[in-house]
Amino acid sequence: MSELRVWAVPGIPEVREGDDLAKLIAAAEPGLVDGDIVLVTSKIVSKAEGRLVRADDREAAIDAETVRVVARRGTLRIVENRQGLVMAAAGVDASNTPAGTVLLLPEDPDASAEAVRAGLRDALGVEVGVVVTDTFGRPWRNGLTDIAIGAAGVRVLEDLRGGTDAYGNPLSATVVATADELAGAGDLVKGKAGGLPVAVVRGLGEAVAAEQGGARELVRSARDDMFRLGTSEAVREAVTQRRTVRAFTDEAVDPGAVRRAVAAAVTAPAPHHTTPWRFVLLESAESRTRLLDAMRDAWVADLRRDGKSEESIAKRVRRGDVLRNAPYLVVPCLVMDGSHTYGDERRDAAEREMFVVATGAGVQNFLVALAGERLGSAWVSSTMFCRDVVRGVLGLPDDWDPMGAVAVGHPAVAPGERPARVVSEFVKVR
The missing domain is CATH 3.40.109.10 (NADH Oxidase)
Incomplete structure (x- = not known):
């Protein structure tokens, strides 16, 4: 890889329940070719899948999506949600939705990505990777970025262990979160308020492959998670x-x-x-x-x-x-x-x-x-x-x-x- 090109796809209309995302993306004429990677904001996936629900009380909606509270400070909660993701408010979104409603994350983001990928193959005859993205805060770092919560046809992790660096030193712990890096690149051109929910990355065809495990591979297992709980929650959990x-x-x-x-x-x-x-x-x-x-x-x-x-x-x-x-x-x-x-x-x-x-x-x-x-x-x-x-x-x-x-x-x-x-x-x- 010597060059990457990343661009947002204009012309995606307001998405409603039941819409076929692959057809909407294809209709916007994104000019896709084999090996491209399509980045789709989770918000439009959730809307198409009918994940907009009535919820006068957002806290109750967060409770319903929460598997485990990781940390709490005031009204802010970092939780593990039904998808296994650890994030603020279980990913429940009350922005850009009608009053009295909230938007939940897709039930199975990997399956959602696979559906879009298959639809684009049928509509345009191209073999592409698809990543479903969502905005994410990170421990120890200020600011938000996009990460991959769903993926299909994309190698989400690149394991460099067993190789060597430029000086010949062995790489024993380097596993690159390729799908998250792609999600962050797409966010730069989509923007948080630009109304551009889809982006395309070209030039990383080696990361596109038919059979991949999906974004769930990015979720660290409980056994390997050294920072599974916030301080007060860790004490309470241990007790x-x-x-x-x-x-x-x-x-x-x-x-x-x-x-x-x-x-x-x-x-x-x-x-x-x-x-x-x-x-x-x-x-x-x-x-x-x-x-x-x-x-x-x-x-x-x-x-x-x-x-x-x-x-x-x-x-x-x-x-x-x-x-x-x-x-x-x-x-x-x-x-x-x-x-x-x-x-x-x-x-x-x-x-x-x-x-x-x-x-x-x-x-x-x-x-x-x-x-x-x-x-x-x-x-x-x-x-x-x-x-x-x-x-x-x-x-x-x-x-x-x-x-x-x-x-x-x-x-x-x-x-x-x-x-x-x-x-x-x-x-x-x-």
Whole structure:
């Protein structure tokens, strides 16, 4: 490619529901040839497909098109919509539409692009690519641009990985969003208010191909999205999506992720400006096995003293294998450094309770932070029943009280839905 030509197509009339866009474009005599790429604004696609709906309340229309709220500031919402796009207001457009109506994005923009492409082939006998475009704001950048939300017959991504640059250096991460670049080029000649909803790019015939995956390939998967949520939403998501995970994969746990979670844990509130938390990280398989074997022996001894049968004991021990199956263990401990002694049983008991509550707050921070790192966890109380054993095996000071153990790892299965809980059932207002 040595030269590109981009121009807007004049003569496209006002589009109404049921109009054949390919015929309208062909009638405007755009002079298309094989290898051209036609850029079509999503607004006219939506109008032709009857996506103009009554909506006295635009917010309700946005709610109906929203799958997930990504970030919110005042009335502005960045959401994931039904098409999988993350954008402001779910793409619901109230501009240039009759009062009391809004325009929704096409239901399937890739299918819309394919319909226009096939129609132009039938009408003009040309093999072209088609890109459906929409206006888009971008994180970290001011200003709007057009992006591709639908495509047909266009290579939307150009993967340069495995090649080399001009200096012979290997390209290991370069994947070019060709369809988005085309959409931005078309916007320069269409304009936002020029009444020119269609543009043509010529000179990039190598990007036109019959079988392509469509613009959905441009949408980053949730697993690969490092910026999936806004700040407050990320916190809320981590809290509400945290689950007790009892089955883990063999994938190793990043020790750095656990330490970041500990850093979050020690920001919890505590009495008297103290720091009552300590976290023992069991990173070696040998340390985990040694601790769990000793705890198992202590548990079995307790059960025998309780008169349990050997069969019953074996079943209980098997049910306790969540810690043994985890690739990483953490033992949170309580220390009473800085606590007050009153010489009064009631007040001394309340003092310890304050420190226990603070430790629980720290562990909750820890669990939520692990969820933010995409790690599963299970907080199990078992170390509290054999604290002397745990201290002895791990070589901990006598004033460190183990407060359970946290199994950490990558979840083996997706967490199940949490049973619905009605907030009013947990609230008393006075």
